Amino acid sequence: MSEEKWLLTLVVFLPTAGALGIALFVRDAGRVRRFAAGVTVADLALATWVFLLYAREPGGFQLAVPYGWIPLLNAHYYLGVDGLSAPLVLLTGLLGMCAAFGSWNIQTRVREYFVWLLLLQTAVMGVFTALDFLLFFLFWEMELMPMYFLISVWGTGRKEYSAMKFLIFTILGSAFMLVALLAVYFSTGTLDMVDLGQRDLTNLKLPAQLVYALFFLAFAIKLPVWPLHTWLPDAHTDAPTAVSVMLAGVLIKMGGYGMIRVLATMFPEVTAQYAGALAVLAVVSVLYGAVVTVRQTDLKRMIAYSSVSHMGYVVLGISSLGAAAGGANALGLNGAAMQMFAHGTITGLLFLLVGQVYDKAHTRHIPHLGGLASRMPFTATVFLVAGLASLGLPSLAGFVAEVMVFLGTFPVWGWPTILAVVGIVLTAGYMLWAIQRVLFGPALERFAHVKDASLVEAVPMVALLLVIVLVGVYPAPLADVFNAGAEQVVLRFGP
Amino acid sequence: MTLRDLYLLSPEMAMAALASLVVLVDLVVPRTRVLATLAGVGLLVPAALSVLLWGEVGGEASGAVTALSGTLVVDEFSLFFKFLVLGIVGLLIPASVDYVGRFLRSPGEFYALVLFSATGMMLLASTTELVSIYISLELTSLPLAVLAAFLRDGRSSEAGLKFLLLSALSSAILLYGMVLVYGVTGSTRLEEIAQEVARVTAGGGPLFQGPVVLVGVALMVAGFGFKVASVPFQMWVPDVYEGAPTPVTAYLSVGSKAAGFAVLLRVFYVALQGEELRADWGGLFAVLSVASMTAGNLMAMLQGNIKRLLAYSTVAHAGYLLVGLAVVAGGGGAGEALLGPSGVLFYLGAYAASNLAAFFAIIVITNQVGSDQISAFAGMARRAPWLAAALALAMVSLIGIPPTAGFMGKLYLFNAAVQNGMAWLALAGVVNSVVSAYYYLRVVRSMYLLPAESDEPVRASAPMVAALAVPVLGVLLLGVLPNLLLEVAQSAVGTIQPPG
Numbered sequence: 001m002s003e004e005k006w007l008l009t010l011v012v013f014l015p016t017a018g019a020l021g022i023a024l025f026v027r028d029a030g031r032v033r034r035f036a037a038g039v040t041v042a043d044l045a046l047a048t049w050v051f052l053l054y055a056r057e058p059g060g061f062q063l064a065v066p067y068g069w070i071p072l073l074n075a076h077y078y079l080g081v082d083g084l085s086a087p088l089v090l091l092t093g094l095l096g097m098c099a100a101f102g103s104w105n106i107q108t109r110v111r112e113y114f115v116w117l118l119l120l121q122t123a124v125m126g127v128f129t130a131l132d133f134l135l136f137f138l139f140w141e142m143e144l145m146p147m148y149f150l151i152s153v154w155g156t157g158r159k160e161y162s163a164m165k166f167l168i169f170t171i172l173g174s175a176f177m178l179v180a181l182l183a184v185y186f187s188t189g190t191l192d193m194v195d196l197g198q199r200d201l202t203n204l205k206l207p208a209q210l211v212y213a214l215f216f217l218a219f220a221i222k223l224p225v226w227p228l229h230t231w232l233p234d235a236h237t238d239a240p241t242a243v244s245v246m247l248a249g250v251l252i253k254m255g256g257y258g259m260i261r262v263l264a265t266m267f268p269e270v271t272a273q274y275a276g277a278l279a280v281l282a283v284v285s286v287l288y289g290a291v292v293t294v295r296q297t298d299l300k301r302m303i304a305y306s307s308v309s310h311m312g313y314v315v316l317g318i319s320s321l322g323a324a325a326g327g328a329n330a331l332g333l334n335g336a337a338m339q340m341f342a343h344g345t346i347t348g349l350l351f352l353l354v355g356q357v358y359d360k361a362h363t364r365h366i367p368h369l370g371g372l373a374s375r376m377p378f379t380a381t382v383f384l385v386a387g388l389a390s391l392g393l394p395s396l397a398g399f400v401a402e403v404m405v406f407l408g409t410f411p412v413w414g415w416p417t418i419l420a421v422v423g424i425v426l427t428a429g430y431m432l433w434a435i436q437r438v439l440f441g442p443a444l445e446r447f448a449h450v451k452d453a454s455l456v457e458a459v460p461m462v463a464l465l466l467v468i469v470l471v472g473v474y475p476a477p478l479a480d481v482f483n484a485g486a487e488q489v490v491l492r493f494g495p
Numbered sequence: 496m497t498l499r500d501l502y503l504l505s506p507e508m509a510m511a512a513l514a515s516l517v518v519l520v521d522l523v524v525p526r527t528r529v530l531a532t533l534a535g536v537g538l539l540v541p542a543a544l545s546v547l548l549w550g551e552v553g554g555e556a557s558g559a560v561t562a563l564s565g566t567l568v569v570d571e572f573s574l575f576f577k578f579l580v581l582g583i584v585g586l587l588i589p590a591s592v593d594y595v596g597r598f599l600r601s602p603g604e605f606y607a608l609v610l611f612s613a614t615g616m617m618l619l620a621s622t623t624e625l626v627s628i629y630i631s632l633e634l635t636s637l638p639l640a641v642l643a644a645f646l647r648d649g650r651s652s653e654a655g656l657k658f659l660l661l662s663a664l665s666s667a668i669l670l671y672g673m674v675l676v677y678g679v680t681g682s683t684r685l686e687e688i689a690q691e692v693a694r695v696t697a698g699g700g701p702l703f704q705g706p707v708v709l710v711g712v713a714l715m716v717a718g719f720g721f722k723v724a725s726v727p728f729q730m731w732v733p734d735v736y737e738g739a740p741t742p743v744t745a746y747l748s749v750g751s752k753a754a755g756f757a758v759l760l761r762v763f764y765v766a767l768q769g770e771e772l773r774a775d776w777g778g779l780f781a782v783l784s785v786a787s788m789t790a791g792n793l794m795a796m797l798q799g800n801i802k803r804l805l806a807y808s809t810v811a812h813a814g815y816l817l818v819g820l821a822v823v824a825g826g827g828g829a830g831e832a833l834l835g836p837s838g839v840l841f842y843l844g845a846y847a848a849s850n851l852a853a854f855f856a857i858i859v860i861t862n863q864v865g866s867d868q869i870s871a872f873a874g875m876a877r878r879a880p881w882l883a884a885a886l887a888l889a890m891v892s893l894i895g896i897p898p899t900a901g902f903m904g905k906l907y908l909f910n911a912a913v914q915n916g917m918a919w920l921a922l923a924g925v926v927n928s929v930v931s932a933y934y935y936l937r938v939v940r941s942m943y944l945l946p947a948e949s950d951e952p953v954r955a956s957a958p959m960v961a962a963l964a965v966p967v968l969g970v971l972l973l974g975v976l977p978n979l980l981l982e983v984a985q986s987a988v989g990t991i992q993p994p995g
Binding site: 069070071072073109112134137138141142144145148149152153160164167168171172175178179182183185186205206 | 876877880891896897898902903906907909910913914918921922925926928929932936940943944976977978981982985
């Protein structure tokens, strides 16, 4: 047990150690890349170990040991995972690795770039493992500066505008969260998220609905939920490829994770009360996101908007908790969690592919692209599979998640669910249309020089593809762990 | 006066002696490095004496020893500030070596004046009697006025004169307030004032029926408001900050603010207790607090000069700090009410670290590029990666983003506000912190995103690197392990409760 106690600390801070190592010792750009990649691979190995170590049978929080941190605020250094967070830790490790490999083409200020990227990974890992509210907030905020720099320095297009917009939205959300967090803390005197998840928080110093709304705003901005999503297309479009991968893959999952961990677990009554509103927001996000996606001509922006649509399913799954007393089941919540994982891998992969296309063809404007399949067969094949996964083809990851969401939510919110299914149709429409326009059609003369992905570039693609297929074909190992976490949450909604 | 009194006063006396010694040595060896080394190493004497005193009153033996017929007190609270001032001066001296050597003609006087002013600050933390408070304030301010004019150019002279005049004006106002309070209570000693207030409040006597005490308190608030740079007494701040030599600006922004708050806490918490009176001045501070943070932040947005920007930022931070005094109006219990002052103490430490880090980096950069404009910081991330990182960290800490000392300071202060039922004050603080991100990040943006004007690297000298490393590490350390200072602050405010 002794080494396991330190396992999570290691998972969270190994990237930081790597970043320090790069800042202090590694100078040569090539070495920096290899070193950073090595660190992320090691972190992925550790994250996988965490995932495998997590015992589904007893469930609950594991690998968790609180240490005194700020006694005067009753804050602890308290890391741990449950069924909900263990897979997300794995996802973060996976995408962190992909992001490092996906950054091989970064040429300017290489050291600085990887320092920020690794710090970002620590922040996200920290959010998923922190069980002390203050620590959670600390990690939540820690993600700000790396993202700001990564977008504004290494991005493209209106990068500074996008970075600032991201920053302001997020800071605003964090400010709401801080106020809500303080309200909870002052009313209960504890910051222990496990403890808070078992208490009755209906009588706070502020009305529970207000606290709930503040938390909701913070998480809804991050997820993002319509109409708070406007930062996301900008940030995604202008961020460098690997940062888009991290952003779509894990950063916005922090919003979904927060909704389940904080909103659903700590405020079941309020969640049940407002589940209808959640369902409506979810459906609007799904449909609005999908409709806007159809209209995009920038390939990257298209994927970005599709994220708004797909994250709507996460909210939809959570809204299924609002069933009349006794009817709540874990299916919808499981679906939401699965959707987070599936979307993380699929969209992460799609952004990598868009990066490939842009790197080689030097344009992301869909009408200007075409016939790339003959020039880059490997990339095109992966793109096709990722696109199919995104539209929910059975036997790929997206299908499992979406089916669970729909099955879990339909008994509770009939019409909203039916409307949300329309989103799938739209997804199929824009995805296939885009793939057809970009990859197929006659080979164009101006892309004659385009080469396929190199070995280093192929590594993250293959890794993500494998996971997508694996989860699609045999979801049980993942779903069981998620279920161990989801069941605990559902218990909060009464028998 | 007994030997014992001398012993209790020894840190201040050692400080004044050191200042005089620096002037004397300057006559023989007028070299900056020698004088700076003397001043820096000499600080160890008052520091050691303060440690001795801490052994007597600090920790387990927690208590207070009065000296000179009760006009001075040595307790954890005053020693906290003595160490803070010693720390600030101890960092300022090595950090200013290059600047003094390059721009200022008389290093001996410079260091001597810094030390004299520090003597005043240390005394301020100890005084428990209105007249000695006034004298210590003057001892703090007068050297600062000279220091502000030390560059001897137009702007610097203007800064010195402005500081002198407004400082005199505020002292006069303060004195008038003190006179009124003395006239009503019949004593200048804080403890006796407190007893009188308690007696009258208990008996419902006639003394407080009229507005005299309230006017006196309001005038004292105004007088101290100048010293801590709170709205609406902040108008001297931008011009003085801009015109004064940068090390002096740094000193002003952290040293005189800390001393000002030390005496504010002492006067208001010890002397002016009593339910009704407390609600009055607490409410007044709450209004000043919100006004300061809002006005400071809004004005800072418009600044293109980094020293002016930090000047308005210091006004905003005075606002955050005043939250710690305003919370008494909330009517929480005694335990909760003490969260305010301990929050102020911690925040002062955090603010000193952040602001010193910022100013030290600014000193190096502006010396090299020869301009105080934020636009001149363009591309510093490449010309001086470590300096830029230090300055960026300081800015992040001033915004209050974790994991920095600034975040913990704000968290703890706002915690005090909410615990005392003044959640709206905390909310105002949080909203203001978000707003402030805009202008602090402009500095970061300039350094990291804009192209450099030249590729020439900017280098800091060895003493500067050492001086800069301490506050930078402090910002991070307090951001991750705030307990180190929080516990000390918590224990230090135990001795400023009203008697009985």
